[in-house]
Amino acid sequence: MYFSPERNTRFAQRLFEHVRNGTTDQTADMLPYDLSIYADASIAAAERTHIFEKLPMMAVHSSQLPETGDFVTVQLNRSQVIVARQKDGSVKALINACRHRGATLVKQESGRRNLFVCPYHGWSYAGDGTLKAISFAETFGACRTQERRLVELPVQERHGFVWIVEDPNGSIDVAAHLGPQMDALLADYHLDRYHVWRSATFEFAQNWKIMLEGVLDGYHVSFVHGATIKPYFYLNMMAIEDFGHHHVTATPRRTIDRILHEPPGQSALDDYAVFGNLVSPNSTFVLHPHHIEHWTIYQNPGQNADETGRCRAVLRILTPQRQLDERGEAIMEKNWKIASAAILNEDVPVGDSIQVSANMPHAGPVLLGLNEVGNRVFHRAWRHYMQIQQEAPR
Incomplete structure (x- = not known):
C-alpha cells in the first residue's frame, strides 16, 4: 500500500x-x-x-548508482553534470568540464570508473573531482591541483533520489524545501x-x-x-x-x-x-x-x-x-x-x-x-x- x-x-x-x-x-x-x-x-x-x-532538482534516482565508482551523466537546466558514488557511499555532483580547457570530460551516460580522463589533453580526475594527474606536467608549468579540481555542486541523497542545486555557491536542504x-x-x-x-x-x-x-x-x-x-x-x-x-x-x-x-x-x-x-x-x-x-x-x-x-x-x-x-x-x-x-x-x-x-x-x-x-x-x-x-x- x-x-x-x-x-x-x-x-x-x-x-x-x-x-x-x-x-x-x-x-x-x-x-x-x-x-x-x-x-x-x-x-x-x-x-x-x-x-x-x-532549488533542489530531483536529478537522478539512487538505483542508477548502486555501487562505489558508479556514475551517471545528467543534464540539469544549463549544466552537464557527473554524479558519482563515493567510497563512503555518498554521492558527489561535478560539472562535466575539464578544468584545463573546458572539454567535456565524460560522454557516456553511465558506467563505473576510478578515474575520469579528459579526451583532449589527458588530465585525470578522481571520482570526488580531485585532479590526480596532468599529462606532460614537466613542460606544462606549475599548477595548484586543488584549484583545478572539478567544480562541485551542492548535492543530497534523500527519498531514493539524488537532489542537486545547480549553483556551486548555493546550499541544499531537501527536507526544508519539501x-x-x-x-x-x-x-x-x-x-x-x-x-x-x-x-x-x-x-x-x-x-x-x-x-x-x-x-x-x-x-x-x-x-x-x-x-x-x-x-x-x-x-x-x-x-x-x-x-x-x-x-x-x-x-x-x-x-x-x-x-x-x-x-x-x-x-x-x-x-x-x-x-x-x-x-x-x-x-x-x-x-x-x-x-x-x-x-x-x-x-x-x-x-x-x-x-x-x-x-x-x-x-x-x-x-x-x-x-x-x-x-x-x-x-x-x-x-x-x-x-x-x-x-x-x-x-x-x-x-x-x-x-x-x-x-x-x-x-x-x-x-x-x-x-x-x-x-x-x-x-x-x-x-x-x-x-x-x-x-x-x-
Whole structure:
C-alpha cells in the first residue's frame, strides 16, 4: 500500500463521497493570469535565477548508482553534470568540464570508473573531482591541483533520489524545501526501494510550465484522452492534500465501484485510484498499481539563451523489482505505450498550441477554474519562488 492506513482512509472517504455525488475538490476562487509567463524572455531569465539554479532538482534516482565508482551523466537546466558514488557511499555532483580547457570530460551516460580522463589533453580526475594527474606536467608549468579540481555542486541523497542545486555557491536542504508534510509523504512511499525500469528524454516546443501543468491537469481527460485514458476513470473528479508548494491528488478509477460498499479504508486504494504528486518546482509523479511514472521538466534554451518556448522532459518509470519476469515486462511495455500515446500524441500537441497562443501579442489573459486544484498549487509555488507578491488582476 502506498499510503499509511490513516491517509488511505482519508482519501477513501473523500473519493467515495465524490463518486456518489459527482463532485470534486475545488479552490476558493479562480486565478486569472497572462499567457506571457510562457513567452517572456525576462521571466525565463528570472526563473533561471530564482528556480533552476537555486532549488533542489530531483536529478537522478539512487538505483542508477548502486555501487562505489558508479556514475551517471545528467543534464540539469544549463549544466552537464557527473554524479558519482563515493567510497563512503555518498554521492558527489561535478560539472562535466575539464578544468584545463573546458572539454567535456565524460560522454557516456553511465558506467563505473576510478578515474575520469579528459579526451583532449589527458588530465585525470578522481571520482570526488580531485585532479590526480596532468599529462606532460614537466613542460606544462606549475599548477595548484586543488584549484583545478572539478567544480562541485551542492548535492543530497534523500527519498531514493539524488537532489542537486545547480549553483556551486548555493546550499541544499531537501527536507526544508519539501516541508514536513511532503517530506513525510515521500518517506511513506519508500522510493529508495524502487528501480529505474526505463528512462527517456524528450524535447517539446512549449515552455516548461505548460508541460508540467499538462501532467498535473485532470480537467482535460474527457477531451484530450478519449481513446486512451478516459474509459478507465471518473472524469473531472479529484481529491487533494495541499502542502503549500507541493501536493498529492487522488483520481478515482472506475474500478472503485467494487469497494464503495465497504467502510472507507478497508481496502488499499492502490488499484482503485491514481495518485499524482507535485514536487515543486519541476517534478511530478503518478502512482500506478504496478509502477511510478516520474517526470522532471527543465527549460531548454539550447543555443539561444532567450528561448522560452521549448522544454526538456525526463521520464522515468520506477518499479519495485530490479528485474521483471516475462509477465511483468509485458505489463510495463503496455503501460509505456499508454503513457507515450497519452502524453506524446495527445497532451504535447495541445501544449504546443498553448505556446503558439503565448507567442501572440494580443491573446488576452487566461484563467484557472475552481476545479483545477493541482494546477493552482503549482502556480502558487511558482509565484512564491519568483518572489511575485500580487495576484494577477481579475
